Amino acid sequence: MARTRLYKTDPRVLAIAAALVTVTCGAKPERATTANASTSHGVDVEGMDIHIKPGDDFYRYANGTWLARSEIPADRATWGTGAMVAELTNKRVAELIQNAAEHAAAGSDARKVGDFYSTYMDDAAIEAKGIAPLAPTLDRIAAISDTTALGRELGGSLRADVDALNNTNFETPNIFGVWIAQDLTDPAKYSAFLLQGGLGMPNREYYLDASPRMAEIRAKYETYLATLFKLAKHPGAADAAKRVVALEERIAKSHGSREDSADVLKSNNHWSRADFDHRAPGLDWTAFFDAAGLGGQSTFVVWQPTAPVGVAAAVKAVPIATWKDYLAARAIDRAAPTLPKAFVDAHFDFHSRTLAGTPALRERWKRAVDATNDGLGNAVGRMYIEKYFPPAEKERAATLVRRLIAAFDRRLDGLEWMKPETKQKAKAKLAVLKIGVGYPDAWIDYSALSVVKGDAVGNAERAALFAYRRQLAKLGKRVDRGEWVSDPQVVDAYNLPAMNAMNFPAAILQPPYFDRDRPEVMDYGAIGAIIGHEISHSFDDQGALFDADGKLSNWWTKEDFEHFKEQSARLVAQYNAYKPFPDLAVNGKLTLSENIADVAGLAIAYDAYRLSLNGREAPTVQSLSGDQQFFLSFAQMWRSKIREAALRRRVLTDGHSPPEYRGDTVRNLNPWYSAFSPQPGDKLFLAAADRVSVW
Ligand SMILES: [Zn+2]
Numbered sequence: 109m110a111r112t113r114l115y116k117t118d119p120r121v122l123a124i125a126a127a128l129v130t131v132t133c134g135a136k137p138e139r140a141t142t143a144n145a146s147t148s149h150g151v152d153v154e155g156m157d158i159h160i161k162p163g164d165d166f167y168r169y170a171n172g173t174w175l176a177r178s179e180i181p182a183d184r185a186t187w188g189t190g191a192m193v194a195e196l197t198n199k200r201v202a203e204l205i206q207n208a209a210e211h212a213a214a215g216s217d218a219r220k221v222g223d224f225y226s227t228y229m230d231d232a233a234i235e236a237k238g239i240a241p242l243a244p245t246l247d248r249i250a251a252i253s254d255t256t257a258l259g260r261e262l263g264g265s266l267r268a269d270v271d272a273l274n275n276t277n278f279e280t281p282n283i284f285g286v287w288i289a290q291d292l293t294d295p296a297k298y299s300a301f302l303l304q305g306g307l308g309m310p311n312r313e314y315y316l317d318a319s320p321r322m323a324e325i326r327a328k329y330e331t332y333l334a335t336l337f338k339l340a341k342h343p344g345a346a347d348a349a350k351r352v353v354a355l356e357e358r359i360a361k362s363h364g365s366r367e368d369s370a371d372v373l374k375s376n377n378h379w380s381r382a383d384f385d386h387r388a389p390g391l392d393w394t395a396f397f398d399a400a401g402l403g404g405q406s407t408f409v410v411w412q413p414t415a416p417v418g419v420a421a422a423v424k425a426v427p428i429a430t431w432k433d434y435l436a437a438r439a440i441d442r443a444a445p446t447l448p449k450a451f452v453d454a455h456f457d458f459h460s461r462t463l464a465g466t467p468a469l470r471e472r473w474k475r476a477v478d479a480t481n482d483g484l485g486n487a488v489g490r491m492y493i494e495k496y497f498p499p500a501e502k503e504r505a506a507t508l509v510r511r512l513i514a515a516f517d518r519r520l521d522g523l524e525w526m527k528p529e530t531k532q533k534a535k536a537k538l539a540v541l542k543i544g545v546g547y548p549d550a551w552i553d554y555s556a557l558s559v560v561k562g563d564a565v566g567n568a569e570r571a572a573l574f575a576y577r578r579q580l581a582k583l584g585k586r587v588d589r590g591e592w593v594s595d596p597q598v599v600d601a602y603n604l605p606a607m608n609a610m611n612f613p614a615a616i617l618q619p620p621y622f623d624r625d626r627p628e629v630m631d632y633g634a635i636g637a638i639i640g641h642e643i644s645h646s647f648d649d650q651g652a653l654f655d656a657d658g659k660l661s662n663w664w665t666k667e668d669f670e671h672f673k674e675q676s677a678r679l680v681a682q683y684n685a686y687k688p689f690p691d692l693a694v695n696g697k698l699t700l701s702e703n704i705a706d707v708a709g710l711a712i713a714y715d716a717y718r719l720s721l722n723g724r725e726a727p728t729v730q731s732l733s734g735d736q737q738f739f740l741s742f743a744q745m746w747r748s749k750i751r752e753a754a755l756r757r758r759v760l761t762d763g764h765s766p767p768e769y770r771g772d773t774v775r776n777l778n779p780w781y782s783a784f785s786p787q788p789g790d791k792l793f794l795a796a797a798d799r800v801s802v803w
Contacts, residue, residue: 149619149623149625149626150626150627150630150729150730150737151630151729151730151732151736151737151740151741151744152174152620152744153730154173155170155171155172155173155174155744155747156169156170156171156172156173156174156740157169157171157172157173157175157176159172160172161786161790162784162786163784163785163786163787163790163791163792163793164786164790164791164792165772165791165792166739166743166771166772166774166775166780166784166792167743167746167747167768167769167771167772169743170740170743170744170747170771171743171744171746171747171771174744174747175747175749178749179749180749180750180751182466182467182468183466183467183468183469183470183471183474184466184470185460185464185465185466185750185751185753185754186748186749186750186751186754187748187749187750188746188747188748188749188750188767189620189621189744189745189746189747189748190599190748191748193599193615193616193618193619193620193621194599194615196618197492197597197599197615197618198474198477198478200492200495200496201477201481201488201491201492201597202473202474202477204488204491204492204495205221205222205225205476205477205480205488205491206222206225208221208222208225208491209221209222209223209225209226210222217484217487217490217554218487218491220484220487220554220557220559221480221484221487221488221491223559223560223561223567224479224480224483224484224559224567224571225476225477225479225480226561227559227560227561227562227563227564227567228446228472228475228476228479228480228564228567229472229473229476230562230564231449231472233562234446234447234448234564235448235449237448238447238448239339239340239341239447239448241443241446241447241563241564241565241566242340242439242440242443242447242565245439245443246340246342246436246439246440248261249261249432249435249436249439250432250436252428252431252432252435253428254428255391255392255423255424255428256392256395257395258392258423258428258431259391259392259393259394259395259396259399259423260392260395260396260398260399261399261435262283262391262396262399262419262423262435263395263396263397263398263399263400263402264399264400265282265283265435265438266282266283266284266285266286266400266402266576267280267282267285267286267572267573267575267576268285268286268287268288268575268576268578268579268580269282269285269286269572270285270286270287270301270303270305271287271289271593272287272289272301272303272369272372272375272411273289273372273604273605273606274593274602274603274604274605274607275593275602276370276762276763278303278304278366278369278370278411278412279303279304279305279307279311279363279369280303280305281305281306281307281308281438281441281442282305282306282438283305283306283419284302284303284304284305284306284415284416284419285302285303285304285305286300286301286302286303286400286402286576286579286580287300287301287303287579288300288301288579288580288582288583289301289606290587290606290607290658291409292372292376292409292606292654292658292659292660293376293378293659293660294659295587295606295657295658295659296586296587297584297587298582298583298584298585298587299378299407299408299409300402300405300408300409300580300583301408301409301410301411302408302409302410302411302416303369303411303412303415304362304363304364304369304411304412304415305415306356306359306419307356307359307360307363308329308333308352308356308437308438308441309325309326309329309356309463310463310757310760310761311360311363311366311760311761312360312361312363312365313760313761314326314329314360315356315357315360315361316357316360316361321756325462325463326353328458328462329353329458329462330349330350330353331349332454332457332458332462333348333349333352333353333437333441334346334348334349335454336437336440336441336444336451336454337349337433337436337437337440339440339450339451339454340436340440342433342436342440348433348436348437349437351430351433351434352430352433352434352437355422355426355430355431355433355434356434358418358422358426359415359418359419359422361418362414362415362417362418362419362421362422363412363414363415363418364411364412364413364414364415366698366760366761366763367695367697367698368412369411369412370698370701370763372650372653372660373653373660375409375411375412376409376660377409377410377411377413378407378408378409378410379407379408379409379410379413380406380407381393381397381405381406381407381408384408384416384420387413387416387417388416388417388419388420388421389420389421389424390420390421390422390423390424390425391416391419391420391423391424393420401576401577401580402580405583441455443565443568443569445475445479446479446564446565446567446568447565452469453469456469462753463753463754463757464751464753464754464757465751465752465753465754466751466754479568481595481597482568482571483559483567483568483571483572484554484557484559484571485595485597485598486548486551486552486554486595487551487552487554488595488597489547489595489596489597489613489614490547490551490596492596492597492614492615493546493547493596493614496614496618497546497547497596497614497617501546501614501617501622501624502545502546502614502617504622504624505545505546505612505617505622505635506543506545508622508631508632508635508636508639508716509543509545509610509612509639511716511719511720512636512639512640512643512712512713512716513538513541513543513643514716514719515640515712515713515715515716515719516538516640516643516644516712516715516803517535517538518715518719519711519712519715519803520534520535520538520803523803525668525671526668526671527665527667527668529665530663530664530665530668533655533656533663533664534647534663536656537608537646537647537655537656537663538643538646538647540608540656541608541609541610541643541646542589542590542607542608542609542610543609543610543612544590544592544609544610544611544612545612545617546596546612546613546614546617547592547596547613547614548590548591548592548596548611549590550590552578554574556574556577557570557571557574558570559571587607589607589608589609590609591607592611593611594611594613595613596613596614596615597613597614597615598613598615598616599613599615599616600613600615600616601613601616601638601639601641601642602642603642603643603645603646603651605645605646605650605651605654605658606654606658606660607658608646608654608656608657608658610639610642610643610646612635612638612639612642616635616638617635620634620741620744620745621634621635621638621745622634622635627726627727627729627734627737628717628720628726629717629726629734629737629738629741630737630738630741631741632713632714632716632717632720632738632741633713633717633737633738633739633740633741633742633745634741634742634744634745636712636713636716636717637706637709637710637712637713637742637745638709638745639709639713640708640709640710640711640712640713640716641705641706641708641709642705642709643708643709643712644704644705644708644709644712644802644803645701645705647708647803648701648704648705648708648802649672649673649676649700649701649704650701652664652669652672672802675800675801675802676700676704676802678798678800679696679700679703679704679707679800679802680696680697680700681696682696682703682800683695683696683699683700683703683765683769684696684697686765686766686769688755688759688766688768689752689755689756692756692759693759694759694765694766694769695759698763699762699763699764699765701763702763702764702765703765703773704802706765706770706773707773707776707777707800707801707802708802708803710742710773710774710776710777711776711777711801711803712803713738713742714738714777714779717734717738721734733783735779735780735782735783736783736784738783739774739777739779739780739783739784742771742773742774743771743772743774745771746767746768746770746771747767747771748766748767748768750766750767772792774792775792775793775794775799776794776799776800776801777799778796778799
């Protein structure tokens with residue numbers, strides 16, 4: 109999830125055909141009894157490629173046949189375990205939503221869910237209305253005549269669509285994004301965090317990188333904007349598109365880098381309301397904050413302090429007419445999925461085909477489910493868990509989390525390098541971790557959200573505004589550590605570093621992550637490693653910055669932090685050496701926190717699995733030892749195919765390493781060497797001294 113979430117990109121799945129395998133090296137698995145990874149209960153032996161030496165390429169040893177036989181569905185950018193589980197979950201969710209559309213009682217949340225969905229599905233009505241639903245917005249933008257009105261329009265566009273710590277969501281296409289969260293200096297209260305935004309492409313690199321590939325994407329973006337303008341009958345479409353791209357490039361230059369955005373110490377900048385006028389002159393900040401519903405706030409946390417300076421200077425320097433083009437482009441782009449087919453196709457062509465390499469638009473019902481999840485996610489999630497997440501599974505998952513925490517606690521005891529005072533603080537922090545399993549204790553009250561049948565554009569706008577106001581309403585209230593940052597039907601896991609909390613949604617607590625019908629050791633290798641990953645985040649390079657209350661205060665001794673950084677540097681080098689393309693390597697620094705969490709999570713899960721056996725050996729199953737099942741379960745969890753454009757984007761923008769290298773995390777654990785006997789000279793082989801052990 110998140111900075112700390114397990115995945116960033118939306119994952120989705122696959123079925124595989126049966127195949128006979130010849131055993132030549134490594135583990136000697138029997139043929140699996142079933143061929144489909146999503147329904148089998150055990151190691152997917154047929155998905156392995158045992159002709160590959162595990163020591164050379166463990167990921168392909170575990171997944172080679174699956175990779176060779178799987179195809180990414182045409183409407184997707186990636187396909188793998190997470191995607192398969194998400195696909196199954198989405199089908200179930202779709203049935204629940206469709207049922208609500210047909211049968212839900214008037215006035216209920218289910219009725220709203222059903223109406224939201226059926227309105228999105230009614231493409232004939234959407235086609236008939238044309239651009240009319242967006243006309244009030246476009247007319248308001250067209251009427252802007254001075255900087256006060258411009259400030260008001262920019263401020264009114266703010267939404268709660270960023271989250272710097274829990275969701276690694278550092279920017280938004282709106283001019284700024286708002287995140288209401290526990291203040292990092294005074295954790296007893298909520299603060300309003302302002303994050304950078306304003307770009308229609310994923311981040312600043314897409315505007316500033318000089319490579320031909322990026323230049324081509326920029327040209328396609330300009331064409332896309334011109335198409336939107338033409339469809340919306342905006343005057344001078346081609347020139348307007350050119351001006352918008354130039355303005356966005358100017359904004360991009362003021363943006364903080366992805367790495368700086370992930371650096372809390374560079375980002376916890378408190379600005380008084382007056383600071384905006386002094387440090388970032390040019391924008392009518394009073395009009396801006398009033399329109400944003402933040403006029404009463406005396407301080408803000410400015411995550412990327414160069415951004416407001418750049419935007420305000422651009423407001424001063426760039427003609428209002430260009431800003432009006434820009435605001436119109438943003439509004440049409442945002443609404444395009446709920447407008448007639450020509451808009452939907454243009455939006456897909458740029459955002460999915462060009463930016464992610466996806467060949468085909470997803471079927472309408474799938475997009476409608478996603479949109480409904482976006483708008484009323486908690487109401488949908490409540491229906492989901494009532495049907496698909498029984499209390500016994502919640503309890504079984506909670507038990508597993510407790511075992512992982514206990515294993516980590518023991519690991520802390522055994523650490524030789526950590527000073528006793530740091531250990532004590534780590535254990536204190538561990539003791540008060542707030543664990544959320546399956547779903548939140550309290551559900552969102554949607555009574556203030558109006559869903560209007562037949563108004564797809566308005567429904568999406570009102571839902572985003574409802575979510576924004578719900579966040580603003582937290583200001584001035586007591587911090588609620590039980591709050592969730594995800595819906596239960598999302599296949600992901602989250603660490604909330606400032607809240608000292610973790611969320612494990614119900615949808616990730618299902619096979620093949622978590623499966624009551626297979627050897628328990630495989631749960632430890634899969635969901636156990638994910639739970640360990642999230643626990644590690646509370647104690648990693650960023651977790652070390654937050655004390656047990658969530659205050660930004662480094663609780664490590666200097667020596668301990670130095671040791672940690674030294675181990676980290678070796679991990680940076682290990683991941684920098686991974687090259688998904690000859691011209692593009694993994695960024696070991698950008699992905700460091702996640703890589704540490706992967707290594708630590710796997711180590712903690714291994715300990716917890718061994719502790720659960722009380723010194724016994726796990727039974728051999730499918731001719732695989734317990735340890736072999738553990739590591740194969742882990743590497744098969746990371747199986748994934750990804751299109752080139754999507755992988756390149758991911759390497760540039762995502763804090764997580766590509767799944768293949770996450771699967772190869774095993775090379776840092778000593779028991780993997782006993783389980784699969786890799787030899788010096790094998791590509792993944794690390795001498796004992798080079799294996800990174802952070803915890
Ligand atoms: Zn993470």
